[in-house]
Amino acid sequence: MDNKTKITHSSFIILFSLALLIIVIELFFFNNQKEQDILNNKKNIAVNQKVTAVINDKISQMEVSLEVLSYGLSLKADKTAFESLAKRLIADNNMISELQYAPKGVITNVYPFDPKSSAIGHDLNHIRERKKGVERTIESKEVTLIGPVRLIQNDKQAFVFRKPLFDTNDQFQGFVIAISYLDKLRQQLPLKNFNYKIIGCDPDGENNVIFDNLSSAKNKIINAFKVQVPNGKWLFIVQSKHTHYLEQNVYLKVAMYAFALLICFYVYHREKQFRKQHNSIVAMNDQLHKASYTDELTRLPNRRFLNLQLEAIPQLTTEL
Incomplete structure (x- = not known):
């Protein structure tokens, strides 16, 4: 699955619990x-x-x-x-x-x-x-x-x-x-x-x-x-003439779904922040990885990169 479509386990649990809560409340209203x-x-x-x-x-x-x-x-x-x-x-x-x-x-x-x-x-x-x-x-x-x-x-x-x-x-x-x-x-x-x-x-x-x-x-x-x-x-x-019961049910349902929307917005904002932090960490790791194999003055591959390539030659020879 693409990373862009994934959500964290905690967010999944929140949304799943919210769905269960809505089902329970709807059953309560139905009853x-x-x-x-x-x-x-x-x-x-x-x-x-x-x-x-x-x-x-x-x-x-x-x-x-x-x-x-x-x-x-x-x-x-x-x-x-x-x-x-x-x-x-x-x-x-x-x-x-x-x-x-x-x-x-x-x-x-x-x-x-x-x-x-x-x-x-x-x-x-x-x-x-x-x-x-x-x-x-x-x-x-x-x-x-x-x-x-x-x-x-x-x-x-x-x-x-x-x-x-x-x-x-x-x-x-x-x-x-x-x-x-x-x-x-x-x-x-x-x-x-x-x-x-x-x-x-x-x-x-x-x-x-x-x-x-x-x-x-x-x-x-x-x-x-x-x-x-x-x-x-x-x-x-x-x-x-008395419509209190119907009005009360409508108000409760509106409040319930408004609360559900707030929770969904919170999860969306939370996931967005997590994704932003994750992308930032990945970018920093890429920069560190690149810096570890590059000479700071010349911006050319350094001795560590050369050693890594030399270590890979015997392995390639064996495979051939």
């Missing part, structure tokens, strides 16, 4: 990442279960409220009875923003009533933005959840729970409707420490983004899951 992934999976499952439980609980409360309202109206369907019952239901269920009664699909009663943004008089059967949702509710004969939609009466984003009403002959009689503003649902979700996106379904439109603040999220750990709701599913995409 930590696996443990963190397992922990994240457990957290994701817990989040999925909590979100699903909250949504199912709130939907159940809305369905019970509509059942009570429909039963109360079946006994007495005047304005006073509606307002009295609606007032109690809203007081008991903080998810309800507004209750409506729509005989034959035409809204006649609303609580609480706001003359500036009231839906009274809206014929759901003939509103293009609501037609498919209305038809689906009548066909299913069950409570349906539509949303989020932008309300015609006040331009707010809300979820619409509709329960169809039928007489004893199974003839359609109308709807009882519960409106829940989007903010009310978000306040109930256990996602305060997360960035998230929710995609719902509107029968009169396409998949709607219910809420989305993922655009500013830097964390790449994503948890996606679906939650069953009446007549559809919601897709949740969740990211944790």
Whole structure:
């Protein structure tokens, strides 16, 4: 091997030890990442279960409220009875923003009533933005959840729970409707420490983004899951706001490789110095060797050089 490509044994040991250290640290990070992934999976499952439980609980409360309202109206369907019952239901269920009664699909009663943004008089059967949702509710004969939609009466984003009403002959009689503003649902979700996106379904439109603040999220750990709701599913995409673990790993890796580069630079500088010293010693030895066989004044070969040549003659003669 060429001397220029050789390194000293001590430098080789340093580089070999450094390589082993990097391998050990990478294995440590890999093992930590696996443990963190397992922990994240457990957290994701817990989040999925909590979100699903909250949504199912709130939907159940809305369905019970509509059942009570429909039963109360079946006994007495005047304005006073509606307002009295609606007032109690809203007081008991903080998810309800507004209750409506729509005989034959035409809204006649609303609580609480706001003359500036009231839906009274809206014929759901003939509103293009609501037609498919209305038809689906009548066909299913069950409570349906539509949303989020932008309300015609006040331009707010809300979820619409509709329960169809039928007489004893199974003839359609109308709807009882519960409106829940989007903010009310978000306040109930256990996602305060997360960035998230929710995609719902509107029968009169396409998949709607219910809420989305993922655009500013830097964390790449994503948890996606679906939650069953009446007549559809919601897709949740969740990211944790806490990125300390990922940042810590990045910083440690950067520090580790910076240290490795420093060691490599040290070895390079060390070898360069060794090579320079070695070349200097070789040059001095050459000069001493030359000086020992050269006359100092004439710069011609001296007697020692002549003796060396004469001593070599018998050897050459023998070989011949």
